[in-house]
Amino acid sequence: MKEKTNVNDIDRSLYDFRNEEDESEYFDSGLSKEIIRAISDEKNDTDWMREFRLRSLEIYQKTKMVDWGPSIEGLDVDNIVTYIRQKSRMNTDWEAVPDDIKDTFERLGIPQAERESLAGVGAQYDSELVYHNVRKEVAESGVVYTDLESAMHDERYAEMIRQHFMKLVPPTDHKFAALHGAVWSGGSFVYVPKGVCLEIPLQSYFRLNAKGAGQFEHTLIILEEGSYLHFIEGCSAPKYYEAGLHAGCVELYVGRNATLRYSTIENWSKNMYNLNTKRALVEEGGKIEWVSGSFGSHVSYLYPMSILNGRGASAEFTGITFAGEGQNLDTGAKVVHNAPDTSSYINTKSISKSGGISTFRSAVTVNKNAEGSRSAVNCESLMLDRISRSDTVPVMDIRTNKADIGHEAKIGRISDEAVFYLMSRGLDEDSAKAMIVRGFADNVSKELPLEYAMEMNNLIGLEMKGSIG
């Protein structure tokens, strides 16, 4: 690579820098009504939101810990700082962002990416958005892209948000959804009016700097009939010994004949627990396209769900997971076919090395009313050594016989024969293996935004270096 382009630096040291923290801005760790009320005060919550948070806390306290995936014993929620007050208010002027935070995002290449290839950018630092901006022409088309808190206090959107907020992912869904409902902070609100097609993407970048803290951003996107949006989210954090927690929530409403492409690159440091919930509701003829790259975190639970609620609605999920040393990444996708002639296509690749564990889970439900629906699930895993693990857990619940369902799973190890073949042409062992892994990931990396695809290729090269055991 000649030079750094957008958000694409791969050298982990790039993510792995910390800023000075001002501990006086930390709320007490743990969870109590007092803390929740304090967050509400800080955010000047409306009454319904105050109640919503407290109710979520009750649900959280009553709900049992998730117990079906990788162990989260190392996570002590009582010791997680749920809210960190920001020293400055959200800005639309980059220059007004405090220097240390500005420097963080500069190093991550965000402002440059905004200038070069994005229609709008949001940047969250710990608990709060510090910057949000959209190009003038985008704003003029009626597109709204701002932080959820501002939108909630804007009478034009307040009711819309109230009707949609945590309706797809209710706090009763699981323990961390309840936690999210209680302490959520930051995130983005996007509204695309009828017929508006955004040619260039919007991007939100989430950075958790504080140690032993949680990030609980909420992303709410509403696409009206016939609109198009590509939304990109990126996540990173520096490495600490204390466990960090990311329990974000993404709710996507895709209107009739609208298409939403939602790309995520998650590169949390390896002390993070990434317990994220993402869900899309798709109306007649609409389409959700998920593109998901999971590279970071210590433990991940991530299975974006698509609910196909109108005739002809469709979902495509393209994902890649790379589990290295000390990582247990449980990822996959869920689809509910809840209308006739709906279709879904899930295509994932997972790679595990140096003792990493990668588990693919899928759940496809085809309801009785979903006649004429089609679903295809494809998952491939590649293990790079004998100490790494890979599993697939596909679940299908088909309630009509008028549906076309397919599933294919392949688990394999990197073949010695293939490595020898490439080496016999002059490639050293690292390069040969990296080439095989890159090839394996190719049809997924092609779907990633260019700078992320480059980042992934570099990451593979880096991870493969000296991997020979």
Add this chain to the structure above:
Amino acid sequence: MAHLLEIKGLSASAEKKEILHGVSLFIDGGETHVLMGPNGAGKSTLGSTIMGSPEYTVGSGSILLDGEDITELSPDKRAKKGIFLSFQSPIEIPGITLSEFLRNALEQTTGKHMKLWDFKKKLKAAMDLLDMDPSYADRDLNVGFSGGEKKKAEILQLLILQPRLAILDETDSGLDVDAVRTVSKGIDEYKKQTGGSLLVITHNTKILDALTVDKTHILADGKVAAEGGGELVEEVISSGFEKYIKKER
């Protein structure tokens, strides 16, 4: 002067079973050698062991290139020193195009950066010679190639990488008459362009038509059972290997 390749008393085994029991032979610069023998004699084992395949373990003996012992070198280092193996069953590598792979391999073996334009020109010329459809350059390496196209792709690599010693492991097997002719044309071109040496493992003579055979080695039961000039090929074709095989009692 040292031989280009010299194999001294080489024994090699796979999964603890010894396949080669003390093979010795040498090849000089520019020579064409033929290696024949019944199935299971160890011909492919010898070819793969010269290339450094991890599938085989060398028990005793050594492999010398220009007098330098390369027995312990990894396959990529042998490739950089000028050894090439055309695989009997080339491996499919999804997601990497033939052209991308070959350019990478060329840069690795020569240690020089090559301009994309120059590389494409070179690739195109070699593909034309082998009657390969240009679209193969952008297809994933060997993936979904027919048996014939895979073998042509091996010879294409030979033409681009221009090694000093090429081992061709049954490059002609499973090919129709026309494909064998095309492949032979490619091998002939390699000889013309580079004056390199060949070790041709084969069961028939068609692939040798355009070549002058300097020496023939008959391998049986993991040993060199006979050696001779080009005429030995004809003799084996007409009377078989029987007299070289030890009768087991």
